[in-house]
Structures are given as structure tokens and as C-alpha cells.
Amino acid sequence: MASQFLLEPQASNQSQLALPNATSCEGAPEAWALLYRVLPGFVITICFFGLLGNLSVLCLFLLPRRRLKVAEIYLANLAASDLVFVLGLPFWAENVGNQFNWPFGVDLCRVVSGVIKANLFISIFLVVAISQDRYRVLVHPMASRGWRSRRQAQATCLLIWLAGGLLSIPTFLLRSVKAIPELNISACILLFPHKAWHFARMVELNVLSFLLPLIAIIFFNYHILASLRGREAPSRARCGVPKGSKTTGLILTLVGTFLVCWTPYHFFAFLDFLVQVRAIQSCFWKELTDLGLQLANFFAFINSCLNPVIYVFAGRLFRIKAGGSL
Numbered sequence: 001m002a003s004q005f006l007l008e009p010q011a012s013n014q015s016q017l018a019l020p021n022a023t024s025c026e027g028a029p030e031a032w033a034l035l036y037r038v039l040p041g042f043v044i045t046i047c048f049f050g051l052l053g054n055l056s057v058l059c060l061f062l063l064p065r066r067r068l069k070v071a072e073i074y075l076a077n078l079a080a081s082d083l084v085f086v087l088g089l090p091f092w093a094e095n096v097g098n099q100f101n102w103p104f105g106v107d108l109c110r111v112v113s114g115v116i117k118a119n120l121f122i123s124i125f126l127v128v129a130i131s132q133d134r135y136r137v138l139v140h141p142m143a144s145r146g147w148r149s150r151r152q153a154q155a156t157c158l159l160i161w162l163a164g165g166l167l168s169i170p171t172f173l174l175r176s177v178k179a180i181p182e183l184n185i186s187a188c189i190l191l192f193p194h195k196a197w198h199f200a201r202m203v204e205l206n207v208l209s210f211l212l213p214l215i216a217i218i219f220f221n222y223h224i225l226a227s228l229r230g231r232e233a234p235s236r237a238r239c240g241v242p243k244g245s246k247t248t249g250l251i252l253t254l255v256g257t258f259l260v261c262w263t264p265y266h267f268f269a270f271l272d273f274l275v276q277v278r279a280i281q282s283c284f285w286k287e288l289t290d291l292g293l294q295l296a297n298f299f300a301f302i303n304s305c306l307n308p309v310i311y312v313f314a315g316r317l318f319r320i321k322a323g324g325s326l
Contacts, residue, residue, distance in 0.1 A: 028287050035294055040097035043089050046301045050086030053308040054079040060312070073153040074133060075311055077160070078126040082304040085119040088112045089301065096294075101185035106177045109188035114172035121209055122164035123304065127258065128213045129156055130311060131220035139227045167204060170197075195277065202273040210266040214258065221255055257310060261303035264296035 057079035061072050068076060091112045095102055102109055136147055171190070174197075179186050192198065271289045274280045 028291065031291055035291070036097060036099055039294060039298065040093040042298055043093040043096070043301065046298075046305055047086045047089040047093070049305045050082060050089070050301075053305055054083040054086070057308040057312055058083065067150070070148050070150055070153045071130070071133060073150060073157060074126060074130045077157040078123060078130065078311060079308050081119045081122040081126060081161075081164075082307050085116060085123065085304050086301075088116040092116075095188065099185065100183075100187050102177050102188035104188075109177050110172050110175040113175045113188065114168045117171040118164040118168035120164075120300075121167050122160055123307065124209055124213050124262075125160045125163060126157070127307070127311075128216045128220075129160065131217050131224075131254075135220040135224055138224050167208070170201075198273055198276045202270065205269050206266050206273075210262055214262075217255060217258060254310060257303070257306055261299050261306070264292070265300040268292040268296045 058076060061068055061076045061079075091104060091108065094104075104112070133148070133153070174190050174192065175188060176191055177186050177188055178191065192201075268289055271280070271285065272293060275286055275289050280286075
């Protein structure tokens with residue numbers, strides 16, 4: 001089956017422009033047939049709820065026509081990023097339903113792929129920025145008054161958007177529509193000019209957009225949780241009631257959602273790297289990687305629906321904890 005997953009389908013000159021897994025490894029045709037029928041509907045559903053949720057957040061912040069607070073600047077940018085991301089999903093739903101035969105031409109292949117890739121980075125980096133901002137307010141409340149400003153938040157968001165754009169440049173440049181004779185399709189794929197690109201892509205995906213952000217998110221939220229527990233300990237001692245349980249559950253939800261949504265994608269992306277460099281070559285692993293990437297993309301897409309709900313609710317609760325300074 002084709003090595004075609006929604007975010008980063010690829011081929012290389014070393015594989016003679018054929019998709020790496022478009023070989024005699026066709027051990028799961030029923031699974032692929034089911035995926036072609038079912039996954040597009042799920043993607044469109046995610047698109048609908050993502051549009052609804054992120055538009056609601058933007059309206060909540062922008063319609064009152066007032067100056068946004070620091071935390072609201074980050075949340076509005078997160079909603080805007082996820083909104084742009086989900087706007088590209090109908091193209092990919094059609095792509096999957098069409099069995100990866102890309103019907104929209106080369107220009108849209110590059111633009112849609114590049115925009116989706118850029119906003120994946122932007123969304124993840126903004127989640128880190130939100131965690132870092134709350135860390136400042138809740139762990140170092142006095143010092144944060146001199147650190148935090150609307151202008152600083154706007155500059156941080158601008159740098160994040162620029163970083164996402166720069167990291168997506170290879171996708172804009174290397175995407176193209178190529179005929180795949182083995183599958184009788186013309187696919188929107190990445191054409192890497194050299195094998196070294198596979199390693200660079202692995203570092204970009206698994207390290208820059210997952211491992212480092214995950215470490216930062218865990219670090220910030222761990223210290224936030226420890227700080228809040230320290231503040232609430234005297235109250236618990238007096239009342240005997242675990243008043244911090246709601247905050248604890250919310251922080252665990254934030255970290256858990258990130259892990260559930262993104263770990264499968266990056267796990268299978270790393271397996272795909274091993275397949276591309278031929279570190280693993282069995283048909284079992286190739287089929288597992290191809291199918292796994294499709295399902296992992298589904299969880300990654302869900303993140304764009306959950307972000308507005310979780311982070312806006314979290315913002316309200318943390319604002320209460322910080323005495324309104326958020």
C-alpha cells in the first residue's frame with residue numbers, strides 16, 4: 001500500500017519516485033478499503049467541530065472590541081492557528097477518499113500541505129508559550145509583573161508564527177504531484193533530493209515539534225501543580241477538603257491530551273523514518289507504519305478541536321487561582 005499519510009507523504013529519488021511502501025507488501029487490503037470509506041467522514045467531522053470551537057473562541061475574544069489581556073493574546077492566536085489548520089482538512093479528506101489520488105493540482109498540493117504543516121508547529125509552540133506564561137504568573141507571581149506585557153506576548157506570538165512558516169518551507173518547496181504507476185494514481189508527495197533529508201525531517205518532527213515541547217510542557221505544568229498544592233495545603237489542613245483536585249485534574253488533562261493526541265503520530269513518524277532509511281524492511285512493519293500513520297493523524301487532528309475548549313476553560317480556572325492577573 002502507499003506510504004501516504006495525511007501530513008507528510010513522501011518519496012525519494014533513491015526509491016525511483018515510487019512510494020517506498022508501494023511494493024509487493026499488500027497484506028491488508030481490507031483495512032485500507034475500510035480506511036478509505038471511514039476516515040474521510042471522521043476528518044470532516046473534526047473539521048466541523050474545529051471550525052465551530054475555534055470560531056467561538058475568536059468571537060469571544062474579539063467581538064467585545066477591547067484590549068486583550070496577555071493570556072487572551074496567546075489563546076486567540078492558538079484558536080487562529082487551529083482554525084487555519086482545520087480549513088485544510090477537507091482537501092485531505094477528499095484525498096483519502098480518493099485513495100490518495102490528489103485531484104487539486106500542484107499549487108494546492110504545496111499550499112495546503114505547507115499551511116497545515118506550518119500551523120501544526122505554530123499550535124504546538126503556542127501551547128508551550130501558554131504553559132510558560134502560566135508558569136510565570138502562578139510560580140513567580142511577583143517577578144512576573146515585570147516580565148509580562150501585551151507587547152511581549154504579541155512579539156512572542158509573531159516569532160512563533162514566523163518559526164512555523166520557516167519550518168514549513170521544505171514542505172512548500174519539495175511537495176509535488178507525481179504519478180505512481182504501481183498504484184495508478186497521481187499523489188501529492190514530498191520528493192526528497194537526498195537521503196539526508198529523511199534524518200532532517202525526523203529531527204524536525206520528533207525533536208523540534210514533540211520531544212522538546214513535551215519536556216517544556218511537563219516542566220512548566222509540574223511546577224505549576226507543585227506551586228498550587230503548596231498554596232492550598234494550609235486550606236486543606238484546616239478544612240480537610242482537597243480543594244486543589246479540580247486544578248490537578250485540569251493540569252493532568254492538559255498534559256494528557258497533548259500526549260494522547262501527539263504521541264501516536266510521532267511514534268509512527270519515527271517508524272516511517274526507519275522504513276525510509278531501510279533500517280526495517282519487512283512487509284509487516286511497512287504495513288503497520290502506513291496504517292498506523294493514518295490512525296495517528298486522526299488523533300493529531302482531534303487536538304485542534306480540543307484546544308479551544310480545554311485552554312479557554314483552563315484560562316478561567318487559572319485566572320481565579322491567580323486572583324484575576326491572568
